[in-house]
Amino acid sequence: MTEQGDRRGQGARPVRAPRRITPDYLQRAAMHYLERYSAPAAQLRRVLARKIALSCRHHGEDPAAHAAALDDVVSRCVGSGLVDDQRFAEARAATLRRRGRSARAVAASLTAKGVGRELAEEASNVDEAEELAAARKAARRKRLGPWSRGDRSASRQKDLAALARAGFSITIVRAVIDGADDEDLESDTRA
Incomplete structure (x- = not known):
């Protein structure tokens, strides 16, 4: 044996x-x-x-x-087309954005997988509205800001830091954490 x-x-x-x-x-x-x-x-x-x-x-x-x-x-x-870095980068970037990952985190994930740096930057490039939507998804998933269950003012700094570490810009982070209540944010995402 x-x-x-x-x-x-x-x-x-x-x-x-x-x-x-x-x-x-x-x-x-x-x-x-x-x-x-x-x-x-x-x-x-x-x-x-x-x-x-x-x-x-x-x-x-x-x-x-x-x-x-x-x-x-x-x-x-x-x-033969079985391996296409461009197609992989676009599909993986879309998946990561739907999960609430920042553009920086998407680019880092793609380069870690072996996608070229320029291609990763191109695939992860999004406008501010999409980045804001991803930050809201991340905050909702982590229960930060308007989605926290405790005292929002006591955990504001920690919430800001958590989203900043996730790769979002400080203007996006402040907009999400200091944002309105959950119902207002739900109507924003539906519109």
């Missing part, structure tokens, strides 16, 4: 050894990953590089020997 099998219990099946890396295996692994997740080219490259490193560590091979195959698989996925 393997060491990991001993930790998981008696009836656990043994851990399977990673497969040897071939160009065909890398292509199948990329297709399997892209069936489940939308990803930019840099993210796909990181996932496949981890598979290569794991297999090479187990089989005693050099990961650099598979660099050409990795480049080929990623370029084929980009060339």
Whole structure:
């Protein structure tokens, strides 16, 4: 029984050894990953590089020997349109904005995923009304400002700081935290 099998219990099946890396295996692994997740080219490259490193560590091979195959698989996925950084950035930015993330936080999240800095800035660029709506969603979700249950004046500084840390500008933060009651804000978001 393997060491990991001993930790998981008696009836656990043994851990399977990673497969040897071939160009065909890398292509199948990329297709399997892209069936489940939308990803930019840099993210796909990181996932496949981890598979290569794991297999090479187990089989005693050099990961650099598979660099050409990795480049080929990623370029084929980009060339066929399966991987499109622009499309990924726009879709992910829209999702994050709906969750109440600031434009700065959206850009940071996209660059962390491997999207280029210029493309991330372009995808996260919004007007002030959209940024205000996102800040209201964030405040409502975190129960800040008009949505807090306690004394608003006692927690004002903390509420301001929480939204500022989330990446919103101070003018947006003040407008949301010092805003009207919940009913007034509900009518603003419906209009």
